Amino acid sequence: MRIARKPPKSGSPSKKLPPVHPGEVLKSVLEDAGLTANRTALALRIPANRLTGIINGARSITADTAIRLARFFGTSAEMWINLQAKYDLQKAEDELSERVAEEVAPFVKVA
Numbered sequence: 001m002r003i004a005r006k007p008p009k010s011g012s013p014s015k016k017l018p019p020v021h022p023g024e025v026l027k028s029v030l031e032d033a034g035l036t037a038n039r040t041a042l043a044l045r046i047p048a049n050r051l052t053g054i055i056n057g058a059r060s061i062t063a064d065t066a067i068r069l070a071r072f073f074g075t076s077a078e079m080w081i082n083l084q085a086k087y088d089l090q091k092a093e094d095e096l097s098e099r100v101a102e103e104v105a106p107f108v109k110v111a
Contacts, residue, residue, distance in 0.1 A: 016094075018094070019086070019087045019090035019091050019094070020087065021057040021087055022054065022060075022061050022080065022083035022084050022087055023053075023054040023055045023056060023057045023059075023061075024057070025083055026051075026054060026055055026061075026069070027055045029073065030055075037051050037052050037055055040072070043072055044065075044068040044069065044072055045068070046064075046065065046068060050065065051065075060084050060088070061080050061081065061083065061084040063077070063081065065080070066078075066079075066080035066081045066084075
């Protein structure tokens with residue numbers, strides 16, 4: 001399974017790569033299996049635009065879709081949900097960590 005990643009822009013080598021959307025993983029799985037998004041959507045009994053939205057990074061994987069993907073590919077629903085949760089958390093950390101560090105002081109227990 002290959003997932004192409006864009007390298008960081010020149011002049012900023014310390015920048016980390018953006019998080020991998022679960023749709024990129026799904027796209028790679030479909031390509032490796034020789035499946036189209038439409039054929040897979042039909043097999044999952046979901047609208048094709050839901051699956052293509054996930055593949056294009058415009059939609060999240062819901063619990064319903066995770067269960068269907070797990071059944072179809074012989075994986076676990078947790079795997080698909082965890083891919084989505086990890087993406088969401090990494091994206092939030094990238095966007096919010098500096099602001100939260102400024103706004104929220106760590107709890108210090110006073111003896």
